[in-house]
Amino acid sequence: MSSEIDSSTLLSRASQLIDLARKAGADAADAVVVRSRSQSVSVRLGKVEGTESSESDDFSLRVFIGKRVASVSANPGFDLRALAERAVAMAKVSPEDPFACLADEASLAKSYPDLQLLDTTEVSSEMLREAGLAAEAAALAVKGVTNSSGAGASAGMGGLVLATSHGFEGSYMASRFGHSVSVIAGEGTGMERDYDFDSRLYYAELDDPAEIGRRAGERVVKRINPRQVPTGKDVTVIFDPRVARGFVGHIAGAINGAAVARKSSFLRDRMGQQVLKSGLSITDDPLIVRGPSSRPFDGEGVSGERLVMIEDGVLKHWFLSTSTARELGLQTNGRGVRGGTAVSPSSTNLALEPGDITPEELILSVGNGFYVTELIGHGVNMITGEYSRGATGFWIENGELTFPVSEVTIASNLKDMFMRLTPANDIDRKFGVAAPTFAIEGMTLAGR
Template sequence: MQEPIDSRHLLERASELVDLARKAGADAADAVVVRSRSRSVSVRLGKVEGVESSESDDFSLRVFLGKRVASVSANPGFDLRTLAERAVAMAKASPEDPFACLADEADLAHDALDLGLFDPTEVESAALTDAALAAEAAALAVPGVTNSSGAGASASMGGLVLVTSHGFSGSYMATRFGRGVSAIAGEGVNMQRDYEGDSRLHFADLDDAEEIGRKAGERAVRRLNPRKADTGSGLTVIYDPRVSRGLVGHIASAINGAAIARKTSFLKDKMGQQILARGLNITDNPLIHKGPSSRPFDGEGVRGDAMVMVEDGVLQHWFLATSAARELGLKTNGRGVRGGNSVSPSSTNLALEPGDVSPEDLIKGVASGFYVTEMIGHGANLVTGEYSRGASGFWIENGELTYPVSEVTIASNMKDMFLSMVPASDIDRKYGVAAPTVLIENMTIAGK
């Protein structure tokens, strides 16, 4: 996009803000600047519908006064002393939180680490427009495609500046480039929609715009003339990688330390126990070079290491930031993410590691089942594990994908689902949550 923004001024401003908070009476404090710059273009039917550009530096100050904590936010141009004094005054009136604190000084990252997150490529609005138009034109050129829901392309840059009262001072920036299109096939009540897109940290790694458009168009056409599947139980469901990532996301939410501390996860009592089939591993690594969710330090200044969250099917770790870790009597593993004025645990580059069988062979082994390409709704209850979601895809007959299926519901309990997961050998690690094709047995399908 452009040269990295010089963060020295923001680091100095954040450091001054922390010093003023201490002078105003805070026992400890940290200041964060969340940076963002973005440019995007949207088109539909060959015409530009919108060009947007934005940039912001959002400051937040968090202060600790004994066991009390308060946070305030501001935009650039605010008076540092006033903000610091306001935060301390708020802390004095706040209820006590026995677990709120800065990360331990011994856990802080003190050396710079280049993870290849920044690409200086400058992409002008005209180039974004050309890519969006090319993707849409390629989609419309697919026989059977009758319309477009639009296409877009974007270039953005974001990052974090963090200063704490106990010695941490650091920043990092990451770029993100994207393009995508949504195509419509058929006419009237028989119309079907599908999409394709790509998002990368480095511009040169993006999929070709025409290829993105062609895939979107072909996917939309394949969905024409869908049927409803018969209602049944004990059925095999195979999740396309586009939707199997959602399954891994459910696992991540269920092993989030904040949910464990609140006792709102159906896996809260499963540490050290089998939660996936034997042989399955789930990894999380914030230090992958050019990884989509990589970071040299987390929202508290802690550098997280690569971890095997689930090893040979056995749960090994929770995702932890300092507050959640203290509540559980544990130690942070560097998974803290700033969200507004708080720090919560979250995954980084999370992956259900692939198996040995190809996705084609996985499908060939199914006499009758359902291949899911799209999920609808939010029917995954992370407290009870109950799972019931709308879905569409293709019916499997004698090991082959046959006719398209829509307007069905698939249901089970995630405890049972996770224990019967069979991953294929395919995986695309360009997403922050990555997963291969996944087979799950003994599902219930509600259709006609």
């Protein structure tokens, strides 16, 4: 374990790679190593279906010559000099990019806190197998569950090693453990499927596998014998936290600086304006201790800070990396992420901050409406904001969940949905995108 955590050798190779790139003619360069270690076990109907284990250290070198840039990738064992010379040769014939550059030296992290992202607990394949079997057995024990789609458990770690030609050197590692199960209820054409899972940085904080299985079983049994409901044009829709997180992801996409620069966001002209209902805020914080998406510095060596991206309904910030910020005439806010050889902006620990009422009070206030537990399809146009997706869930009558509903479509425009959103107080911050249950008024529901 210690050799996997110690990044000194990788940092040394990254620094050598930069030195060789400068000697080959690069004006500036950075080298990154994305480190990954994982193992998983999948089971179905009491038997192991698969066991997987992987590990990798993926190197990427990015070089700059004037306004020209090129990137190359390699696995361990490559020839440092040959890679550096190839990257420089590529940069010399690349088209100019007026926005590509390293982060300003003044914005680089000089020091950073210990965010406690790494749990060194050793988890064996046998422990993973037992967890998967326990989750599946608990789900199958729920009355009405008829079959299993499988269960699994996983353990791993990943991290980043970064060195730049203007003096930054840093590394961090984060662990990740998970349990999941998916089961079926009903028979023939009346079969329904549902699932549950948990994912944590620390193994001891994982939900008990049997509890995960029980929840999955109870969820799927409630979905048996769904109905369609009549079409309506002014329906209040409540989003279960599982689908609420995905919806908040749409907000994140709309305020991503890269989308704004490409003019592919429907919020691109709304900086400083109200985009959510008054009183609502979206926060993003990369420095939460043991946060699921925390990081001491971003993919360019910049330390981010907690930002209120949308404050009291008003848009305050874009997610920005250095090149995206330059294109927009702004400064990076430490949201750059390495993806292969590219750097692009992204959120960290993103949250739609909760409201003051319980989910039960929110459902009661709706009277009649639709509670969504699963969304189907990808009918979201981020340029126009048009939103139309298949949905399943439960009908709300007189403030209570009643019968299951399937084969309906909910539709509106994200601009209107943002302004009609009312959150409950049940936020769970163990996910990188966190959101409470929330209601959206005035949606169109297409049913029978």
